[in-house]
Amino acid sequence: MQEKSERSPAQRRREITDHVLSEGATSASDLAERFGVSSMTIYRDIDELEREGILRKYRGGVTAQPSGVFESNVAYRKKSMREEKAAIAARAATLIEPGMSVMIDDSTTALELARLLPGIEPLTVVTNFLEVLNLLSDERGLHLMALGGDYDRMHDSFLGVACVEAVEALRVDLCFVSTSSVYGGYAYHQEQRIVGVKRAMLKAAGRSVLMVDHSKLDRTALHRLTPLSTFDLVLVDDRTPPDVLRSLDESGVRYEVAPI
Numbered sequence: 001m002q003e004k005s006e007r008s009p010a011q012r013r014r015e016i017t018d019h020v021l022s023e024g025a026t027s028a029s030d031l032a033e034r035f036g037v038s039s040m041t042i043y044r045d046i047d048e049l050e051r052e053g054i055l056r057k058y059r060g061g062v063t064a065q066p067s068g069v070f071e072s073n074v075a076y077r078k079k080s081m082r083e084e085k086a087a088i089a090a091r092a093a094t095l096i097e098p099g100m101s102v103m104i105d106d107s108t109t110a111l112e113l114a115r116l117l118p119g120i121e122p123l124t125v126v127t128n129f130l131e132v133l134n135l136l137s138d139e140r141g142l143h144l145m146a147l148g149g150d151y152d153r154m155h156d157s158f159l160g161v162a163c164v165e166a167v168e169a170l171r172v173d174l175c176f177v178s179t180s181s182v183y184g185g186y187a188y189h190q191e192q193r194i195v196g197v198k199r200a201m202l203k204a205a206g207r208s209v210l211m212v213d214h215s216k217l218d219r220t221a222l223h224r225l226t227p228l229s230t231f232d233l234v235l236v237d238d239r240t241p242p243d244v245l246r247s248l249d250e251s252g253v254r255y256e257v258a259p260i
Contacts, residue, residue: 007035013045016062020055021076025063054154074131074156077108083260084213084237089113091235091258092176092211096120100173103201104132106157106194107178109211111135117142126172128158128197145170152193159193167200175205181221182212185228185251188221195223207232214240218247228253 007015012035019034020026032042046062049055055062064076089112096102098120104110106129114132117123121141127133128147136142149163177198181188187210189195202208210231217240228234234248234255248255 009045012037013049016042016045017049017054017075020062020064021079025058025061027061029060031062074106074108074154078111080108081213081215082112084215084239085109085112085211087237087258087260088211088213088235089116091256092209093117093120095209095233096123096174098122100124101126101171103127103167103170103172103175103205105129105175105177105198105201106132106155107211109178109213110176113176113211124172126170128163128167130156130158149197155194159197163197164200167197167204170204172205173207175201175208176211177201177208178211178216179221179225180216181219182210182217182228182234183220185253187212187225187228189223189225190221192223195225198225202226202230210234213237214244217241217244 016031016035019031028039028042028046032039035042046055046057049062050057055064085108088109092113093116099122101124103126104113105127110129111131114135117125117136118139118141121139122143123141124143124145125136126145126147128149133144133146136144147158147163147166149158149166150160152159179187179189179198189198208231210228212234214237217236228251232254234253235258236255238257238259240257245257
């Protein structure tokens with residue numbers, strides 16, 4: 001086909017990303033028609049977006065949705081399960097008292113918790129999540145500590161050996177993390193580099209809390225993070241199916257259900 005798009009490749013890829021994030025998934029043929037370019041051009045765009053970790057290819061199309069080996073990027077995760085994450089964050093915030101040191105990870109559930117922290121000042125807040133750092137940077141009642149490392153655009157956070165070493169040099173009162181899946185008494189995540197940072201965070205805390213909405217329960221991912229028994233508390237939302245709650249009961253995990 002003769003290409004009629006006047007967009008630059010970079011602009012087209014941004015628009016492709018926005019469209020897929022909005023729809024969740026779409027076909028390559030739909031994208032080619034929508035943007036007025038050839039299938040070959042669209043597949044080049046898809047290959048580049050997958051290489052950057054923004055989208056994931058599947059047969060005949062592309063998706064922003066997670067799989068057992070692919071974690072969605074932060075832009076997609078911010079749009080999903082927003083009510084559930086807000087409810088879990090509200091319950092988590094009640095565990096924090098002024099004067100505490102709190103570490104939060106680069107999850108979008110932790111981002112919802114970060115929005116509530118200015119109401120619990122003074123606090124020391126430690127994070128590797130750039131969006132949280134930007135959100136809280138002007139809060140005078142918060143002592144903000146940034147965990148450095150290799151910047152990861154897909155997650156908008158800092159990861160890698162330098163980040164792990166920065167975490168290991170600290171000791172905080174409370175640590176709040178989320179993860180992409182919980183199954184059979186364990187928490188899992190798709191990416192080994194994120195598992196390494198989360199494990200270091202849990203070891204650096206006096207108490208730790210896992211925050212997971214119901215979409216992450218009873219599903220698997222590639223890397224085992226830690227047993228649920230590692231956490232002092234697991235917070236889930238009240239849309240969690242009863243059979244999943246029963247499995248938590250049977251495993252002896254201490255959990256609470258956050259009302260939406």
